Amino acid sequence: MKLIISTTSPYSRKCRVMVRELGLAGQVEEVEAHPFDDDPDLLSANPLGRVPCLMMDDGQALTESALIADYIAEQAGDPWPRDWNDRRLEALGNGLLDLTVMRRVEMVRDEGIRSDFWIGRRERGILRALDELEAGMGEVDNPMAQGPLTMAVALSYLDFRYPESHWRENRPQLQALAEAWSARPSFQATRPPADG
Ligand SMILES: N[C@@H](CCC(=O)N[C@@H](CS)C(=O)NCC(=O)O)C(=O)O
Structure with a gap:
C-alpha cells in the first residue's frame, strides 16, 4: 500500500500514527506530496487534490482520513475498541x-x-x-x-x-x-x- 501524505497535515498524521501503532509500517510506503504544488501523482491518485490518500494494493485509491483510518484498522484485524x-x-x-x-x-x-x-x-x-x-x-x-x-x-x-x-x-x-x-x-x- 502507498500512503500519500504531507508532513504538516494533521489528517495525514492520524493515518501515519495508526500505521505505526497497528504494526503495518512494513506494508505501507509513505510518499510525500505537497497538495498546494498540484503534484501530478497526487492529482492522478486523488481528484480532490488532498492528502492523505491511500493507494490500495488493487490500485484503487481511498480519500478521507477517517475512511483510510478504518481501512488501516481493518487490515490490522480491528484491534482497537470501536463503538x-x-x-x-x-x-x-x-x-x-x-x-x-x-x-x-x-x-x-x-x-x-x-x-x-x-x-x-x-x-x-x-x-x-x-x-x-x-x-x-x-x-x-x-x-x-x-x-x-x-x-x-x-x-x-x-x-x-x-x-x-x-x-x-x-x-x-x-x-x-x-x-x-x-x-x-x-x-x-x-x-x-x-x-x-
Ligand atoms: N476531510 C479530509 C481533509 C483533508 C485535507 O483537507 N487535507 C489538506 C492538508 S491538511 C489538503 O490536502 N489541502 C489541500 C486543498 O484543500 O486543496 C480528510 O479528512 O482527509
Whole structure:
C-alpha cells in the first residue's frame, strides 16, 4: 500500500500514527506530496487534490482520513475498541481539525482580504468543540482508539498552528490525553517539522 501524505497535515498524521501503532509500517510506503504544488501523482491518485490518500494494493485509491483510518484498522484485524462513542468523538475531533485548518487558511490570507468574521466564527467553534471533547473524555476508558487519537492529533495541531490558544486551561482531561499520546514513539516519529 502507498500512503500519500504531507508532513504538516494533521489528517495525514492520524493515518501515519495508526500505521505505526497497528504494526503495518512494513506494508505501507509513505510518499510525500505537497497538495498546494498540484503534484501530478497526487492529482492522478486523488481528484480532490488532498492528502492523505491511500493507494490500495488493487490500485484503487481511498480519500478521507477517517475512511483510510478504518481501512488501516481493518487490515490490522480491528484491534482497537470501536463503538458509537468512539465514532462520535472521532467526528468531533475531525471537526475540530477542520475548524483549525480553516482558521489558519483565513489567517494566512493577505491582510486586506482576511476576514475577522470567519476567524472569529472558527475560533468560537474551536472553543465549543474543545469543551465538548473535554466532557466526552469522561466516557473514554482507553485512549488507544480512533476517537481519542483524532482528538490528540487535533490538540497537537492547535499547538503547532495556534500556540497562543491556551486550550489546556480548565481542560485537564484533554491535557492528559495530549500528554499520553505525545509520549508515544508513533507520535514523536510523525511530529510536523518546526519550519513547516
Ligand atoms: N476531510 C479530509 C481533509 C483533508 C485535507 O483537507 N487535507 C489538506 C492538508 S491538511 C489538503 O490536502 N489541502 C489541500 C486543498 O484543500 O486543496 C480528510 O479528512 O482527509
